[in-house]
Amino acid sequence: MKQASEILQTLQEQFADKIIKSSQECIQPFAVVPPGAVAEICAFLKNDPGMAFDTLMCLSGVDYKGSKKEPERLEVVYHLFSMRHRHKIVLKVELPREDPALPTVEGVWAVANWHEREAYDMYGIHFDGHSDLRRILCPDDWVDYPLRKDYVQPESYRGMPAAAAKQFAQRAQEGEDLGTDPFSAG
Amino acid sequence: MEYLREVLTRQVGGYDQLPEVLQIFLPMLLACLLCLGLVALIPLIAIWAERKVSAHMQDRLGPMRVGGWHGWAQTIADGVKLLLKEDIIPAQADRLLFKLAPLVVFAGGFAAFVVLPFGESFIVSDLNIGVLYIAAISSLGVVGIIMAGWASNNKYALFGGMRAAAQIVSYEIPTVLAILTVVIPVGSLSMQEIVKAQSGSVFNWFIFQPVTFLAFWIVFLGTLAEVNRTPFDIPEAESELVAGYHTEYSGMRFAFFFLAEYANMFLVSALATTLFLGGWHGPGFLPGPVWFILKAMALVFVQMWLRWTLPRLRVDQLMHVSWKVLLPIAFVLVLAAGTLALI
Amino acid sequence: MQVEAYAGEEMVLNMGPQHPSTHGVLRLELETDGEIVRNVIPHIGYLHRCFEKHAEKVDYPGVIPFCDRMDYIASMNNSLGYALAVEKLMDLEVNERVKTLRVLMAELNRIASHLLSVGTYAMDIGSFTPFLHCFREREKILDLFEWLCGARLLYNYNWVGGVSHDIPDGFEAKTREFLGQFEPVIAELDKLLSYNKIFLERTANVGIISEEQALSHNVTGPNLRGSGIAWDLRREEPYCGYDTYDFEVPVGLGEYGPLGSCWDRYYVRVREMEQSLGLIRQALDRLPEGDVQEHIPRRVRPAKNEVYDRTETPRGELGYYVVSDGGLIPFRVKVKSPCFTVLSLLPAIARGGMVADIIAIIGSIDIVMGEIDR
Numbered sequence: 001m002k003q004a005s006e007i008l009q010t011l012q013e014q015f016a017d018k019i020i021k022s023s024q025e026c027i028q029p030f031a032v033v034p035p036g037a038v039a040e041i042c043a044f045l046k047n048d049p050g051m052a053f054d055t056l057m058c059l060s061g062v063d064y065k066g067s068k069k070e071p072e073r074l075e076v077v078y079h080l081f082s083m084r085h086r087h088k089i090v091l092k093v094e095l096p097r098e099d100p101a102l103p104t105v106e107g108v109w110a111v112a113n114w115h116e117r118e119a120y121d122m123y124g125i126h127f128d129g130h131s132d133l134r135r136i137l138c139p140d141d142w143v144d145y146p147l148r149k150d151y152v153q154p155e156s157y158r159g160m161p162a163a164a165a166k167q168f169a170q171r172a173q174e175g176e177d178l179g180t181d182p183f184s185a186g
Numbered sequence: 187m188e189y190l191r192e193v194l195t196r197q198v199g200g201y202d203q204l205p206e207v208l209q210i211f212l213p214m215l216l217a218c219l220l221c222l223g224l225v226a227l228i229p230l231i232a233i234w235a236e237r238k239v240s241a242h243m244q245d246r247l248g249p250m251r252v253g254g255w256h257g258w259a260q261t262i263a264d265g266v267k268l269l270l271k272e273d274i275i276p277a278q279a280d281r282l283l284f285k286l287a288p289l290v291v292f293a294g295g296f297a298a299f300v301v302l303p304f305g306e307s308f309i310v311s312d313l314n315i316g317v318l319y320i321a322a323i324s325s326l327g328v329v330g331i332i333m334a335g336w337a338s339n340n341k342y343a344l345f346g347g348m349r350a351a352a353q354i355v356s357y358e359i360p361t362v363l364a365i366l367t368v369v370i371p372v373g374s375l376s377m378q379e380i381v382k383a384q385s386g387s388v389f390n391w392f393i394f395q396p397v398t399f400l401a402f403w404i405v406f407l408g409t410l411a412e413v414n415r416t417p418f419d420i421p422e423a424e425s426e427l428v429a430g431y432h433t434e435y436s437g438m439r440f441a442f443f444f445l446a447e448y449a450n451m452f453l454v455s456a457l458a459t460t461l462f463l464g465g466w467h468g469p470g471f472l473p474g475p476v477w478f479i480l481k482a483m484a485l486v487f488v489q490m491w492l493r494w495t496l497p498r499l500r501v502d503q504l505m506h507v508s509w510k511v512l513l514p515i516a517f518v519l520v521l522a523a524g525t526l527a528l529i
Numbered sequence: 530m531q532v533e534a535y536a537g538e539e540m541v542l543n544m545g546p547q548h549p550s551t552h553g554v555l556r557l558e559l560e561t562d563g564e565i566v567r568n569v570i571p572h573i574g575y576l577h578r579c580f581e582k583h584a585e586k587v588d589y590p591g592v593i594p595f596c597d598r599m600d601y602i603a604s605m606n607n608s609l610g611y612a613l614a615v616e617k618l619m620d621l622e623v624n625e626r627v628k629t630l631r632v633l634m635a636e637l638n639r640i641a642s643h644l645l646s647v648g649t650y651a652m653d654i655g656s657f658t659p660f661l662h663c664f665r666e667r668e669k670i671l672d673l674f675e676w677l678c679g680a681r682l683l684y685n686y687n688w689v690g691g692v693s694h695d696i697p698d699g700f701e702a703k704t705r706e707f708l709g710q711f712e713p714v715i716a717e718l719d720k721l722l723s724y725n726k727i728f729l730e731r732t733a734n735v736g737i738i739s740e741e742q743a744l745s746h747n748v749t750g751p752n753l754r755g756s757g758i759a760w761d762l763r764r765e766e767p768y769c770g771y772d773t774y775d776f777e778v779p780v781g782l783g784e785y786g787p788l789g790s791c792w793d794r795y796y797v798r799v800r801e802m803e804q805s806l807g808l809i810r811q812a813l814d815r816l817p818e819g820d821v822q823e824h825i826p827r828r829v830r831p832a833k834n835e836v837y838d839r840t841e842t843p844r845g846e847l848g849y850y851v852v853s854d855g856g857l858i859p860f861r862v863k864v865k866s867p868c869f870t871v872l873s874l875l876p877a878i879a880r881g882g883m884v885a886d887i888i889a890i891i892g893s894i895d896i897v898m899g900e901i902d903r
Contacts, residue, residue, distance in 0.1 A: 060863035077850065109745055109746075146582060240657070240658075244661040245665055417727055494657060496725065497654040
């Protein structure tokens with residue numbers, strides 16, 4: 001079991017120029033790494049016997065557009081956990097909102113395959129070297145990336161109306177006869 | 187049939203005045219109707235019984251409303267519902283085969299009733315090759331099942347049909363071999379002869395004799411597999427193949443498959459009763475046909491009991507049981523029966 | 530035409546999205562060679578209801594009903610995970626009564642969920658009766674929940690900073706009554722199903738998940754324990770005071786075949802129900818006095834921060850990654866679903882098996898599509 005500070009320090013020593021910043025003020029300390037180095041750092045974290053991060057708990061995309069306190073960007077967050085040593089660390093990769101791309105970590109943890117597909121599906125983040133980068137939750141021919149903050153819901157999908165149906169109350173206010181009153185029907 | 191003709195001649199005035207053709211033809215028609223009635227009635231009762239048996243095994247009540255007493259009319263109501271339902275044939279199906287398949291399946295089960303010895307004189311036709319006839323005609327069902335599986339143009343149905351073919355053909359062999367162990371000591375293939383060989387005390391029944399006792403279990407298991415009942419219900423395994431070969435069937439055509447399944451259940455039980463349980467023999471306070479049906483129904487109950495208790499085997503395990511377990515035992519039994527007959 | 534591609538003996542079989550044993554709307558593309566399955570491609574997303582997008586539109590407590598609808602079999606456990614994550618963001622500690630009630634309900638729901646899993650698994654293997662026996666018992670738990678909060682499936686019970694209702698009068702006695710009569714049912718289930726020869730044949734040599742695969746694919750919960758790894762978040766990272774309870778973590782032992790088989794996973798669930806019984810008894814015994822809702826501000830506004838919090842649901846480790854921007858609504862809620870990760874392993878363990886084995890494997894990993902698709 002290592003404290004997060006020790007892990008961050010080791011990372012700092014190993015990849016001095018590749019750790020953009022690290023933070024321990026928040027609940028779960030994290031390190032921000034450049035997109036190009038993430039696969040390398042992850043492989044180190046998994047294979048180094050002192051680290052042995054054998055599981056990837058979670059891989060999330062986050063879109064910081066519209067945040068009041070953060071600069072606009074996309075972020076990929078890796079929550080790592082070592083079953084052997086029972087310690088955790090968080091890695092973050094900051095990406096531009098236009099053409100975000102970073103190498104895959106599928107080869108390090110097999111579960112990343114589906115997580116990365118989800119991040120691609122929802123945020124349009126490209127994982128270079130991914131074996132099967134298809135949409136996973138949305139249909140294959142869906143346009144745009146739904147979890148981006150500036151996503152606009154399409155009017156229709158393959159001829160089917162996709163926008164939320166109007167509520168009954170709204171339809172009644174607009175004067176539509178909904179046929180719900182048995183006495184009013186002619 | 188001869189008995190029926192005799193009765194008609196004795197009871198119906200002027201029957202012997204009728205033209206010869208009618209004199210022969212009328213009993214045939216009557217026997218046919220009786221059989222058809224039986225084939226329709228027995229499944230009705232068996233289906234209701236299965237629902238009640240399963241319900242009580244599962245801590246439920248089952249049908250309770252239709253008809254009053256314990257929902258006895260539920261099956262009839264369901265039958266009427268099925269008759270009135272829309273009959274759907276998939277667009278890409280082979281229409282002729284699709285329509286023919288349920289009839290073939292049903293006809294196979296129906297035709298086999300002809301040689302069932304319900305009583306001393308209650309048999310439509312005591313063929314001298316009765317056992318062989320049953321073994322042959324009841325396999326007609328598999329043709330119907332393959333037809334249904336193929337004609338539906340559905341992959342699940344095809345899977346079901348393929349599985350059914352493999353399974354029924356495999357289990358036919360140990361079953362027929364085990365039946366031979368009865369035929370050898372009796373020296374006849376006639377159903378009535380086999381029953382008569384078991385007359386006298388209960389211990390003359392073949393189930394109480396060493397070689398045929400084992401043969402009974404092989405026949406029971408083999409026929410269980412032939413009628414696709416759990417644990418051998420892989421052709422219609424609902425959790426794997428949706429409904430197997432009858433996935434695409436609805437309405438009356440589905441009802442035919444359903445009726446045939448229960449008719450076949452009774453048929454194989456009746457066969458086992460004839461071969462091993464002394465047929466219509468029984469203590470004198472009940473007539474022979476009642477004993478026969480009671481015994482057969484008891485075996486049907488065992489089939490239901492197994493269905494609601496056991497999980498399902500996998501295809502390879504099923505084949506393993508047939509070819510590597512039942513078949514060698516059946517061969518040994520045939521040898522033993524032959525040796526005993528020689529001594 | 531694609532015909533050439535399948536010119537060999539292979540047939541592509543689309544299993545699902547409507548199929549009796551894909552447990553919802555999972556679609557599997559099977560390449561079959563007769564009965565042998567050469568390849569499996571899972572297609573998910575048929576139950577995608579945009580949970581994560583919804584969560585970015587409502588305030589913090591408003592997300593809870595959506596959580597319930599993810600894994601609708603174990604709603605109590607789902608909302609618990611979210612409530613704990615938000616409480617961690619707010620740096621809020623709830624009182625002992627709330628904690629005990631949460632444990633009580635989570636474990637009751639765990640039994641209900643495992644009953645459904647075990648029952649439907651029996652049905653997948655072809656045995657119908659255990660399924661109804663399990664549902665009969667599950668019904669009693671649902672009745673208790675209905676009495677507690679008025680809902681039978683989607684409870685909206687675990688709120689941020691407390692629970693929605695205190696238990697009604699007599700709830701304790703009724704729960705104890707249920708526990709007493711449920712214990713023999715597990716023994717009956719063992720006799721009827723667990724040690725049945727055919728059931729063992731069908732499951733004990735099928736769908737082996739090795740330890741290495743399990744870790745690499747982040748398999749969690751009973752599926753992980755079925756592979757022989759004694760890992761339970763309730764014990765390793767206790768929340769709600771689980772560290773003060775006395776319970777064991779059942780693991781697969783590979784008694785009837787290789788370790789990590791379908792049977793091991795099934796059997797871990799059966800044994801976990803027993804442990805949950807013990808946990809419920811302990812929770813009922815201690816049940817301290819207290820208010821069931823902490824005094825929290827009417828508008829929940831955690832400071833800018835983020836947390837990844839995970840809890841042990843009946844299906845495994847359910848993680849919530851909640852990012853707060855300092856506003857009234859969550860900036861981002863990401864759910865790590867345990868079923869999602871274990872389903873990604875399906876092609877690896879199902880390849881080369883038979884069609885019937887696919888059913889056995891899907892049933893044994895106990896997936897709920899609502900949680901996978903969110």
